[in-house]
Amino acid sequence: MLRIAVPNKGALSRPAIEMLREAGYRQRGDDRDLVCQDPANDVEFFYLRPRDIAVYVGSGDLDLGITGRDLLLDSGAPASEIMDLSFGGAQFRFAARPETLQSVAEIDGRRVATAFPGVVAHYLAANSLSATVVRLDGAVENAIRLGVADVIADVVETGATLRQAGLVTVGEPLLKSSAILISRSASEASGTGAAQLLRRLQGVLVARRYVMLAYDVRADLLDQATALTPGIESPTVSPLHREGWVAVQAMVQRAEMHRIMDELYEIGARAILVTDIAATRL
Numbered sequence: 001m002l003r004i005a006v007p008n009k010g011a012l013s014r015p016a017i018e019m020l021r022e023a024g025y026r027q028r029g030d031d032r033d034l035v036c037q038d039p040a041n042d043v044e045f046f047y048l049r050p051r052d053i054a055v056y057v058g059s060g061d062l063d064l065g066i067t068g069r070d071l072l073l074d075s076g077a078p079a080s081e082i083m084d085l086s087f088g089g090a091q092f093r094f095a096a097r098p099e100t101l102q103s104v105a106e107i108d109g110r111r112v113a114t115a116f117p118g119v120v121a122h123y124l125a126a127n128s129l130s131a132t133v134v135r136l137d138g139a140v141e142n143a144i145r146l147g148v149a150d151v152i153a154d155v156v157e158t159g160a161t162l163r164q165a166g167l168v169t170v171g172e173p174l175l176k177s178s179a180i181l182i183s184r185s186a187s188e189a190s191g192t193g194a195a196q197l198l199r200r201l202q203g204v205l206v207a208r209r210y211v212m213l214a215y216d217v218r219a220d221l222l223d224q225a226t227a228l229t230p231g232i233e234s235p236t237v238s239p240l241h242r243e244g245w246v247a248v249q250a251m252v253q254r255a256e257m258h259r260i261m262d263e264l265y266e267i268g269a270r271a272i273l274v275t276d277i278a279a280t281r282l
């Protein structure tokens with residue numbers, strides 16, 4: 001039976017559970033359940049702190065896990081990213097009081113407060129900087145005001161927490177994080193159950209990213225229209241009862257659909273319809 005770690009709390013928990021449900025797996029019904037069995041798919045899910053997930057996967061006690069890229073790096077555990085799950089996006093950045101630090105180079109010799117000492121140490125070493133890392137558990141934005149540190153390094157999503165604490169970012173992000181699927185090694189993720197889970201998650205990502213676009217167009221405009229909607233393999237073209245017209249169906253990226261619909265309308269396509277895709281296997 002495949003054993004998979006899922007965040008039990010925090011920013012990644014709800015979207016991870018939603019994605020697994022969308023992929024057809026049974027998930028816990030109560031936030032306090034720490035284990036959920038899905039015998040139909042021969043999978044067992046363990047709900048763990050996202051910070052601990054790379055440790056369980058790295059030790060080989062669990063086969064796969066969902067965690068944050070920043071948490072994987074911070075743990076130093078021997079596990080690898082095998083798929084970006086496209087949720088839980090955040091940057092990991094340095095921040096300080098305005099006008100105290102002009103560049104990352106000026107962090108040298110300062111005190112940096114963070115709940116991610118592994119990520120910070122990795123960055124400092126890679127950039128030949130030395131600084132005192134003050135390890136805190138959270139709410140690190142307070143560390144400067146309280147005199148514990150000169151700089152903080154933390155997760156920034158909207159930037160609202162930094163603004164409220166009167167801090168500004170320094171330099172480029174150390175890391176762009178998002179939720180990822182991890183395993184101990186690529187070969188661990190290639191067994192039958194794991195390969196099926198990967199394909200199902202990939203199917204959810206595609207179903208979220210794409211929509212199905214359908215329209216009618218005059219046959220002499222077909223080449224022009226399908227240049228806008230090439231689909232993934234090739235668009236489906238079917239004859240219409242109306243002489244000289246065809247119906248076209250193709251997948252297009254959700255983010256592009258309105259631009260493409262406008263352009264299709266302008267070249268003469270009509271009855272342009274978009275439908276959501278519930279699931280895919282490409």
Ligand SMILES: Nc1ncnc2c1ncn2[C@@H]1O[C@H](COP(=O)(O)OP(=O)(O)OP(=O)(O)O)[C@@H](O)[C@H]1O
Nearest residue numbers: 009010011012050068070071088089090155157177
């Ligand atoms: N707005 C956000 N705040 C915190 N973490 C976020 C945010 N958006 C995405 N993440 C990601 O979520 C992971 C942190 O999750 P974790 O559950 O440890 O912290 P949390 O959501 O802050 O919960 P808590 O602080 O209550 O433990 C990291 O991978 C981080 O990059």
Ligand SMILES: O=P(O)(O)OC[C@H]1O[C@H](OP(=O)(O)OP(=O)(O)O)[C@H](O)[C@@H]1O
Nearest residue numbers: 138139140154155156157158159160161
């Ligand atoms: O850029 P924003 O959208 O404001 O989000 C980032 C903030 O959210 C997280 O804190 P959280 O609420 O998890 O508290 P914590 O510091 O105690 O973990 C993170 O540590 C930042 O403080």
Ligand SMILES: [Mg+2]
Nearest residue numbers: 010011138139
């Ligand atoms: Mg937090």
